[in-house]
Amino acid sequence: MTDGAVVKPAHGYRGYMAFRRGIGRSVPQSVQQLVMRDYCAARGLTYLLAATEYCMPGSRLMLEGVLGELDRLEGIVCFSMFALPEKRQHREAVYGRVIDLGRTLHLAAERFVVRTETDVKRLEDIWLVKDVVDAQRADDLERLIEWDQQNARDQFSRSISEGDRAELSRARDRT
Numbered sequence: 001m002t003d004g005a006v007v008k009p010a011h012g013y014r015g016y017m018a019f020r021r022g023i024g025r026s027v028p029q030s031v032q033q034l035v036m037r038d039y040c041a042a043r044g045l046t047y048l049l050a051a052t053e054y055c056m057p058g059s060r061l062m063l064e065g066v067l068g069e070l071d072r073l074e075g076i077v078c079f080s081m082f083a084l085p086e087k088r089q090h091r092e093a094v095y096g097r098v099i100d101l102g103r104t105l106h107l108a109a110e111r112f113v114v115r116t117e118t119d120v121k122r123l124e125d126i127w128l129v130k131d132v133v134d135a136q137r138a139d140d141l142e143r144l145i146e147w148d149q150q151n152a153r154d155q156f157s158r159s160i161s162e163g164d165r166a167e168l169s170r171a172r173d174r175t
Contacts, residue, residue: 013074017052018062035079046074078106099116
């Protein structure tokens with residue numbers, strides 16, 4: 001008790017959702033809400049109504065609001081890791097605030113919990129893979145096969161099965 005005010009213990013997990021495209025799609029708000037609610041129910045977590053991020057590109061206003069109330073919460077439940085900010089430095093600020101307060105950050109769709117720096121590293125490794133995949137061009141495989149045929153005596157093509165080779169040909173025809 002300070003100055004006559006009663007300090008309430010941390011209670012519940014605030015939901016947080018955003019309409020970031022992440023893996024090429026956006027999930028409707030009603031579905032995000034259901035996934036977070038069911039995730040919490042399955043784990044015995046008290047789910048508090050979700051804050052929904054503004055749809056302006058790069059907006060973090062609602063997330064900052066949730067972080068501002070984190071000292072009164074047990075943690076945050078995001079629909080997905082893709083609700084987190086796209087810039088790594090902004091995500092690291094979120095992780096830091098959660099860990100510094102001894103709270104947890106749950107990513108419902110991925111069934112992932114951030115409690116420690118080790119968890120942060122694992123999650124950022126996943127982000128790195130996503131970034132590498134996003135950087136791929138549609139014709140990368142075709143260019144690698146062509147390079148292999150010209151410079152490595154077609155070792156790649158000889159190392160794959162007939163069925164896979166046929167699938168590659170069909171994939172090339174579709175593009």
